[in-house]
Structure formats: C-alpha cells, structure tokens
Amino acid sequence: MLREMLKNFGSKNISVAANAKEAITFLEQGDKYDAVLCDYNLGQGKNGQQVFEEAKFRRLIGPATAWIIVTAEKTSDMVIGAAEYMPDDYIIKPINEAALRSRLEKVIAKKSELQDIERAIFAKNFNTALTLCDKAMGTGKANNEILRIKTNLLLDIGRYDDAKELFNKILSVRDVPWAKTGLAKAAFHLGEMETAQRLLKEVISENRTYMEAHDWLVKTYQQQGDLEEAQRILLRCTETSPNSMNRQKMLGEIAHKRGDLDVAEKAYRKTIKLGENSILNTPIAHLGLAKICTEKDNPNEALQLLKNVRKEFDDKAANLDAKVMEGVIYQKSGDHVNIRKTAEELAAILQEDPNLASTEVAIEAAEFLFKAGDKKSAESMLQTVVRNNHDNDTLIDQVKEIFNHAGMTADKAQNIIDTSRSEVVDINNKGVTLAKEGKLEEAIQWLRNAKAMLPNNKQILLNFTHAAILIMQKNGKNDNLVSETRECLKRVGILDPLEQRRIQYQSTLDTIPNR
C-alpha cells in the first residue's frame, strides 16, 4: 500500500522488505536510501525501533537517511530509546497519499538542513558540530531540532555550565520537559543532586509518562547512595512500562547491589529476554544473573550464562569477568581440571592487558589465581590494583588481607605494596614537579605516558587535567587538548563518581578563554 503511494508521487528505487531480516539485508547492500519507512510491529523478532537501532549502530544508514516509524498507535514502548536513537518521525496509520507525501517532504527537508551538523557528529567532530549549530540556528525550519542537538552536544562534551545557560534560556520561554530534564542532567554532572531532584520531580509531576526524567531521578539517588529509593522508582516505572531493556538492567544492578536477589534475578532475566533482539544488548545482565545463580547454588545455569557471554558479546572486559566467575564456580565444585585450564587462560588475558579488569574483578581474579596456585599472576594482578589505587587505604588493606590469606608473610606483602605504591608516587611527583617548575609541556607529556600505562589511576588523570588547564590558561585553548582532558575527566567520573575535583576542573575548563 505504502509502495503504491510512494510510486504515485514519483519515488524511485523503492525496496520493499517483508521482515526485519530482509530490511537489514537491503541496508547492508549499501544502497543509500533517502528515507526508510518501517512499521513498528514486525511480528516475531525485532521491532521497527530495534531495526532502526541496529541500522544506526552498525552505520548501515548515514546521517542523511530519514527513518520514519509507521504504526497504528503511538505507545510508550516505542519512545523509550535514548535520544540518539530517536527516529526522525512517527506516522500514525491510516495515512493517505497526500499526507504521506507532505510528511516525507518535510522530514527530508529538515534532514537536509541538519545534514552538515549530523555529519560532523557522525565523524565525532563535536566542536565543528557546535559551530555549525550556531550557524544554522534561525535560518530554516529545524530550530527546535538544532537546539536539542546543541544541548546534547554540550552535555556530551562536558560543557555543563554552558548547557545550563542554554537550558535556562529555553525554559524562560516555556516549561519544556526535555529542557527541564536537560537542566537536571547538567546539575547532576555538576554534583548538584538536590537541584537535579527538584527539577526532575517537577517534570514528573507535570508529566508522569516522561520516562527519561524517572531514569535520571534514579541516577541521582544512586549517586547519593540511596539505593532503596532508586529501586522503588524503577519498580514503579517497570510496572507500567516493562519493555525497556535499559531500565530492567538498571533495576537488576541496583537490586543486586542491595542484596534483593529475587527482584534482581527477575529484572536480569527480563533484560536478557528484551536484549535478544537488540543490537544495544550488553552482557551486564548475563554476568549479574550468573553471579546470582552461583550464590543460589545453581552452577549449571551460571556456567551456561557465562558461555553465552563469550558467544554473544565481543567484549573483552566482560569475557574476563566471565572467566573469573567460571573459575570461582569450578573452585566451589572442586573441578581441578577446569580450575587449571581457566587459570591458564586468565593469566594469558591479564598478561596481555593488565588494565582490562575493573578493580573489583581484578581482586576476584587474584583470589582465584592464588587458590589455583598461580602465585605469580595473582601477585602481578594485585600490583596493578595497588598501582591504580595507590591512595585508597581501604583497598590497600584488602589487598594485604588477600596476600596474608594466600600465606604470604606480612613483611613481604608490605614490601610488594610499598614498591608498587612508590612507583606511582614517583611518577606523579615528577609530573607535579615539572609543572611547578613551569615546564608544562614536559609535565603533560610525562603524565600522558603515565596515564597510558595506568589508565585507571585517578590521581594521574587528575594531575594531567591540572597541568592541561595550566598550560591552556597560559597559552589559550587547544581543541585537541580540551578533548583529551574531557576524556580524562569522564574516566575519573567512571572510576569515582563522587570525586569533587572532577567538577571543579570541569568548570575551570569551561572558563578558559579561546586565546
């Protein structure tokens, strides 16, 4: 039917796919389509949103292709995706030829207005994209879209104060939920949790179905350590709108952390089910559920889940995590053949990239390796933990405990820890000294090498940031260095969301003049 209409108003090269698989095949053939009209409801397998996400994620469509979802009714399940995975338009059936034509023309016109901006984003040239946004503003019909893109860019690259200013400007005209939520996001990143919560609650009280606001409210409580409240909000959301993979995953993680294993298990299972057809699937639920299965004495299902992680995800860190868990399960059941095999594989992975494991996984790996008899790998694993967390006394005590447990004398353990610690302290000190002496270029180069070697060491990342700010305050802004520094700060945020200096540096970075 749609094909007839399209033909009638002169569209050429129309491909009609019978299902999601065929649609993906068409897109894979590399034809450049101006527009894709995709029904939301595609029967078994992927839905229209998931086909779109796959096409976008795998870059089967470029920034010039308009994606339009066709549906009999708009439902909340359809619009749960992240901002970057929002289709260009929705068409509610029935639509006649004239209306379809006019809608298509408008979407394609807007798309071409935004083409340069989206191309810059596609190529990750965020600063160029920002400049293009300012240039394009007010020249055409896509002002709203441009504003949204611009605010997203500012948040993405960490210019939170600028984002805040822009959101406030938008809000002075009209209380738009996306802008108020955006303002809350900026507040969140600047560590102002109470402000973020107040704004998000305002959005929700005006519009309960604005899911993004609920998601960010959860994040603020998570940040404050109030997991109970975070879980309560998520449970309420998943009751009315149970088909968001991301939300179920968040619920699983939070309930798991709280020790609410039944809720966590259910949420993880749902996440895995929802992820089956999604390109945005992550192994987090598999790993979490495997852990719960192990705790609940269900090793067979756990092993199956971990096997699936390897099969379904090309994710080195997740595979490492899975390996460690497998080892622990074999240790529990006393399967010596598999313990040895897993230990060997693990040692090989860690030797290749000792920074692959998060601190938590690294510690579990070390414990496993000690028990498996590979003292050398275990020690080197713990050395990496110490080097990456040289100023975290609680963690260092934990490491000491593990050494003691493995039968090492207290002196020897202290010796290993001190050596690793002083290596990092020396590296850091040299960087700081160079900076103090005004040798900023040298300091930056030194710390850049250090952070390549120890990418999980917060202090090195912060010192690099400090030196970068100093040199730019002196010589003016440098786009490459600004991006590198923002990356650094993002990394700090992941390692320690509560680190206050991150926010201070962030603000300072925003105020550096352009020269």
Next chain:
Amino acid sequence: MDNQDAHPNTTAFFASAMHDMKNSLCVLINFLEGHHAEFDETLKKKVAPMLYEVKRVNNNLVQMLAIYKVGNEFYPFEMNENSVDEFVSEIVMQNQTLLDDLGVTLELDYDKDLTWYFDRELISGVVSHALNNAMRYTKDKLRLYVANEDDHLLIRVEDNGTGYSSGMIEAGNAVNKGVDFASGSTGLGLFFTAMVAKLHKHRGKTGSMVLENGGKFGGGCFVLRLP
C-alpha cells in the same frame, strides 16, 4: 504477579484487541481512499457515508486507546513545538476526500507563521474528531480557525448547520468540569477532548473545550483553547 495471573488484566486485553481492530480499519480506509480515483461521481457519493462511518469508528478507537493509556500513565505525552501551518495542512489532506464526496467546503483561517506547543497526535485526534463530527451536522460549509488569542492557541471548528442542542452544550460544559453525563459515542468524544485539553498545561494554566452556537456561519462551534 501471582495475583495478576489469577485475575487477568482485561483492560490490557481489550486494548490489544482494539489495536488489532484499528489495523483492520486502516486497511479499509486505505482501500477506500486508495481506489477513490477509480470511482465515478455517483459511486463516490454512495461510498462517502461508508468512509465517514469507518473514520468515525477509527477515531473512536484512537480515543479509547488514548484514554486507556493516559489513565494507566503510559501514554507517551509529548509537548513539542508544532507549526500550525503543517498541522492544519495535514488535517486537511487527511479529510479532503471525505469533504469533497460529502459536498462540504472547508474554509481555512489560520496564522501560517504561528507555532505552538502541543502533543501532535492527541490534538490531531481531537480536531479530526471535531471536523468529522461537524461534517455530519453541517449543511455544506465548515470553517477551521486557528489563532493566538490571549496567549492561548484557539482552535475553532464551525459549521453552518442548525447548531448544538442545549443538552449537548450542557454536556460539553459538564465534561469540562469533570462531570460526565453524556453517553455513547458523543460522551466518548467529549471525554477524550476534555482529557486531552487538561493534559496541556503551561505555568498554572490548563487547556479547555467549549461547545457553543454562532461563529461565522451561525451553526455549531467546537472551541479548543490550549495554553
């Protein structure tokens, strides 16, 4: 969960059945409009009431589904800035066939440069319903008027029929105040419109709907105001 298994969620079941029926109606409407060019003038006149009824049922299903979703707090309500020009053009395009075949002329009076914040799908549902309804009761003329009046978006659908009965006007006022004593399809349409109007809020002001008589043609007037 166990509790839910014992008492199946009938509303959700009805909603998915409605969704299914709506799909069938889409096929019907597309068929009637798609083959419209092949009909001769007499056949067009004969088919017009059929298209009218099918669209009416479709509108009713749209309304019921929206009411169900808003009531259960999972309607994806989206207050976006919309171009009034684009909005009106699309509504006209979707209704042109029926207007022509019923022999009704639609006069448009709106500010082309105006933009306003509203949920496109919901307001489109409300205005389509009002237009569809007016087509049934008008003599031969309709007017769609959209303008910014006192910082509200004013949408008027006026006809040159005999006007609303006093009972209808009362029902319109009552449903706006939250009392509901109209029934059947009329009640559904009014309830839906009042609900949609109330969802549109801005700085303490709320949307509203009024039925009245008069307007440019002296017939029935449907009036929607959005803050």
